[in-house]
Amino acid sequence: MKQINIGGVPEHFNLAWYLTLKEGEYKDKNINLRWHDYYGGTGAMCKALREKEIDIAVILTEGIVKDIINENPSKIIQTFVETPLIWGIHVAHDSPYKTIDDLKGKKAAISRYGSGSHLMAYINAQNNNWDLDKDLNFEVIKNLDGAVEGLSNGKADYFLWEKFTTKPIVDDGKFRRIGNCPSPWPCFVIAAREDFIESNKKDLQAILNIINSTTAEFKDIPSIDKTIANRYEQKLEDVREWLSLTEWSQELIDKKTLDNVQKQLYALNIIPEIVDYKKLTLKL
CATH class of the missing domain: 3.40.190.10 (Periplasmic binding protein-like II)
Known part of the structure; x- marks a missing residue:
């Protein structure tokens, strides 16, 4: 076999x-x-x-x-x-950020460079007319558990991940979802x-x-x-x-x-x- x-x-x-x-x-x-x-x-x-x-x-x-x-x-x-894929845009539950505009220039948590969470941060920035050189910053967090930790301790400010996968984390009060970013393909x-x-x-x-x-x-x-x-x-x-x-x-x-x-x-x-x-x- x-x-x-x-x-x-x-x-x-x-x-x-x-x-x-x-x-x-x-x-x-x-x-x-x-x-x-x-x-x-x-x-x-x-x-x-x-x-x-x-x-x-x-x-x-x-x-x-x-x-x-x-x-x-x-x-x-x-x-x-x-x-x-419908990417949820997430922040820590007690974060001061309320809207996607609040995230301009802040740090995005990504699983690694070249990952979906990295590439979709660019799509989200483009959708909101941000400056791709100045308004995007990244923190590598490896995976979903790393994102929970990274947003909770302030290492990163927001995180894009498939919204239904992260929904239990939102329901548990660890994340707040402040918007969505569907992939255009x-x-x-x-x-x-x-x-x-x-x-x-x-x-x-x-x-x-x-x-x-x-x-x-x-x-x-x-x-x-x-x-x-x-x-x-x-x-x-x-x-x-x-x-x-x-x-x-x-x-x-x-x-x-x-x-x-x-x-x-x-x-x-x-x-x-x-x-x-x-x-x-x-x-x-």
Whole structure:
């Protein structure tokens, strides 16, 4: 049986992977798919792909686009979640900041440079007409636990993270959410290392067929809302709202969408150039 390593964030978006693994569906295809949680998010997964710790990543679109352009030898092989990610803009509960305008020039907590929390801080700054050189400052906090600590002790002033993931922290009175910043593109894609793709196309296609059949019917799984609420310690009404806003994909991200991602990242000086669609993607 061939072992294949896949990485992703331990969040509700990836429950479909857990369900297919639990059912042993990959083993039926002689694939030992091993899931690895990356609490550090996109930046940590980009590093893991480069260092061959994982073969496949379920990863934020903007993060993997940036890293492939920066010579990560990987390719996007499919969109995973079609809808945008809704990033909550959070401050410590007892913070003096009440509005997004109050955060201008303050310090953003980020999991690491090149991460989604880093790149979306730029998007938020652009949305609010801030000076990208003067009004953005960063503090690396590694992960969500680090953000709670960093905002609580004043090391950083605000933090962008997926709003439903952080909702329990808001409900607990550790964070206040003062706004939202949706990503202007599909949020998650599936990427794989080029060397792995070359010698494992058949296995990759089998993996995609399994996960796609599950995501296509994900919302129809009996009591899926209760399963998510229990597993991720979220309120049922929050899960139902998230399900109503989220659509999965079974297709490769198209050129027009990727061109839009690149144009926005280039305008923010996050990438040095706009590259050809085929440098970023591979259709199996």
